[in-house]
Amino acid sequence: MVDERAFFDNFAAVLGGADRARMQPFIADGAPLSRLDAHSNNFAMTCIAALSSTFKVVRTLVGDEYFTALARAYIQKTPPEHSSLTFYGAGFAQFLRSFEPAQKQVPYIAPIASLDWAWFRAYQAADEPALSGQDLQGVAPQLLPTRAPGLHASVQLLRFSIPAYSLWKINAGNEENPDPVDMNGGREWAVIWRQNNQVQHTALSQAEYNFLDAIGFGRSFAEGWTDAIRHDAHFDLKEQFSRWLVAGVFKGEKND
Amino acid sequence: MGVSRHFFAHNMMSIKINLPCHGGLGLKPQHYQNALDNADSGLWFEVHPENYMVDGGPRLAWLEAICQSHALSMHGVGLSLGGPDRPQSAHLARLKALVDRFQPAQVSEHVAWSRLGDVYFADLLPPPPTRATCTRLAAHISEVQDTLGRQILVENPSLYVPLNGDMAMVDLYVEAAKAAGAGLLFDINNIYVCARNVGGCAQDWLDAVPPDMVGEVHLAGFSPRTIGDEEILIDSHDAPISDDVWALYEAFIARAGARPTLIERDDNIPPFEELLTEVGRANTILQAPKKEAANG
Numbered sequence: 001m002v003d004e005r006a007f008f009d010n011f012a013a014v015l016g017g018a019d020r021a022r023m024q025p026f027i028a029d030g031a032p033l034s035r036l037d038a039h040s041n042n043f044a045m046t047c048i049a050a051l052s053s054t055f056k057v058v059r060t061l062v063g064d065e066y067f068t069a070l071a072r073a074y075i076q077k078t079p080p081e082h083s084s085l086t087f088y089g090a091g092f093a094q095f096l097r098s099f100e101p102a103q104k105q106v107p108y109i110a111p112i113a114s115l116d117w118a119w120f121r122a123y124q125a126a127d128e129p130a131l132s133g134q135d136l137q138g139v140a141p142q143l144l145p146t147r148a149p150g151l152h153a154s155v156q157l158l159r160f161s162i163p164a165y166s167l168w169k170i171n172a173g174n175e176e177n178p179d180p181v182d183m184n185g186g187r188e189w190a191v192i193w194r195q196n197n198q199v200q201h202t203a204l205s206q207a208e209y210n211f212l213d214a215i216g217f218g219r220s221f222a223e224g225w226t227d228a229i230r231h232d233a234h235f236d237l238k239e240q241f242s243r244w245l246v247a248g249v250f251k252g253e254k255n256d
Numbered sequence: 257m258g259v260s261r262h263f264f265a266h267n268m269m270s271i272k273i274n275l276p277c278h279g280g281l282g283l284k285p286q287h288y289q290n291a292l293d294n295a296d297s298g299l300w301f302e303v304h305p306e307n308y309m310v311d312g313g314p315r316l317a318w319l320e321a322i323c324q325s326h327a328l329s330m331h332g333v334g335l336s337l338g339g340p341d342r343p344q345s346a347h348l349a350r351l352k353a354l355v356d357r358f359q360p361a362q363v364s365e366h367v368a369w370s371r372l373g374d375v376y377f378a379d380l381l382p383p384p385p386t387r388a389t390c391t392r393l394a395a396h397i398s399e400v401q402d403t404l405g406r407q408i409l410v411e412n413p414s415l416y417v418p419l420n421g422d423m424a425m426v427d428l429y430v431e432a433a434k435a436a437g438a439g440l441l442f443d444i445n446n447i448y449v450c451a452r453n454v455g456g457c458a459q460d461w462l463d464a465v466p467p468d469m470v471g472e473v474h475l476a477g478f479s480p481r482t483i484g485d486e487e488i489l490i491d492s493h494d495a496p497i498s499d500d501v502w503a504l505y506e507a508f509i510a511r512a513g514a515r516p517t518l519i520e521r522d523d524n525i526p527p528f529e530e531l532l533t534e535v536g537r538a539n540t541i542l543q544a545p546k547k548e549a550a551n552g
Contacts, residue, residue, distance in 0.1 A: 001422075011372075026420055027417055029455070035484070081374055083370065084307070084309040125312055197313065
């Protein structure tokens with residue numbers, strides 16, 4: 001009789017790195033236990049491939065070999081929970097922040113992983129209309145600042161203590177001869193979102209970040225402006241409103 | 257609770273063929289535009305629904321567009337039907353949402369397990385070939401069919417190591433499907449890989465699988481890999497289909513008649529046209545039994 005509970009428990013343990021001998025009672029014909037490595041390899045390679053397709057810039061910056069080592073360490077610490085690996089990378093940036101070897105060797109890599117992840121979140125975010133000029137027809141101009149549309153589901157706001165966005169951008173795009181990034185360049189802010197099914201991104205000033213962040217928290221354009229002028233006394237609400245309306249970062253009004 | 261309460265169980269004589277009896281292709285993001293531009297209405301596409309379990313965005317938009325002119329098959333890899341636990345309800349709900357939205361011609365899964373407790377092992381692991389597994393597998397298949405409100409096909413596993421049990425793997429596969437009123441997805445590459453890795457003969461699988469239950473065939477390439485001091489064949493889907501597998505396929509189609517046939521390629525992906533050459537080779541074989549019948 002095959003003890004099924006033991007079969008599954010031991011198989012899972014071997015995949016997690018336990019001694020292959022635990023599967024001995026279940027293997028027929030004296031076949032070599034080393035063959036179980038085929039499954040351990042498949043497990044690891046599938047997870048690495050999933051991470052690799054999401055964290056493209058991380059991989060570009062650290063190289064395939066180092067990326068694989070980072071991914072293996074992540075899999076060991078945080079094996080996948082969901083039966084779809086689409087969101088397996090959700091904890092990768094946080095892991096890199098706490099993983100000592102990465103912090104020592106590639107201290108800039110965790111923010112780069114946050115940017116890769118934000119790109120992916122924008123790419124697959126829910127389909128919903130962005131606020132359009134048409135939505136605002138009939139709104140008296142003096143009432144416009146009181147509107148609080150929120151941000152489109154795809155919008156990802158990011159801030160960094162190093163020039164992570166600049167570094168990410170030149171490696172994410174196809175720019176020829178990009179300017180080198182001064183890694184002592186200080187803080188950066190950025191936004192990533194999706195418009196017409198294309199992922200867009202751009203650098204922000206701290207005031208712009210505060211403005212969009214306020215809108216994301218459900219505050220009005222006027223309140224967003226109040227947050228923005230703390231960092232830029234010349235922050236022009238009308239100009240910023242038009243810019244981000246055209247870019248499609250505000251949530252549209254459901255009209256069905 | 258037995259599986260007989262499920263509404264498909266009494267309805268199983270022979271399987272209804274839902275996809276075109278034509279070659280199909282696994283749909284890859286790098287081929288979205290080629291797929292959309294392809295005018296062959298017999299060409300169908302298969303996707304892993306797990307890759308489309310997202311809230312929105314271009315992936316779903318492409319699939320929506322391609323579905324307008326080509327039949328679609330959803331071939332799951334994550335339900336862990338052969339495992340000790342019931343299919344995860346959250347995963348099943350996400351699958352149902354996709355099936356409801358895209359109304360694929362076919363839905364299929366594997367006779368394999370990939371989950372224990374909170375860990376997903378991201379591989380198609382072989383279940384122990386036992387009566388107890390067979391009963392549980394049938395119950396899991398039934399649960400999926402009841403949730404989706406439709407019959408599914410289940411695929412035979414690849415084996416790298418022979419497992420102890422009280423029944424043959426092929427019987428586990430056929431009997432569980434029968435008990436649940438499901439159909440079979442017959443992967444010819446898997447039987448070749450199994451025979452080479454764990455002994456026995458691919459022909460035994462061909463003989464033991466009832467053709468009337470087969471609603472779809474898979475063909476793929478494998479890659480030899482050295483593990484320990486021996487070479488085994490990995491069901492890697494990263495190479496062209498081997499001549500040996502084509503020969504087994506031809507033998508099966510000659511016996512079973514034409515079946516929807518998927519060319520599976522998941523890694524080392526060549527240009528779309530190169531995959532269409534393999535689709536064309538399958539189509540030539542699919543047309544052969546009809547010619548024989550006409551000549552006879």
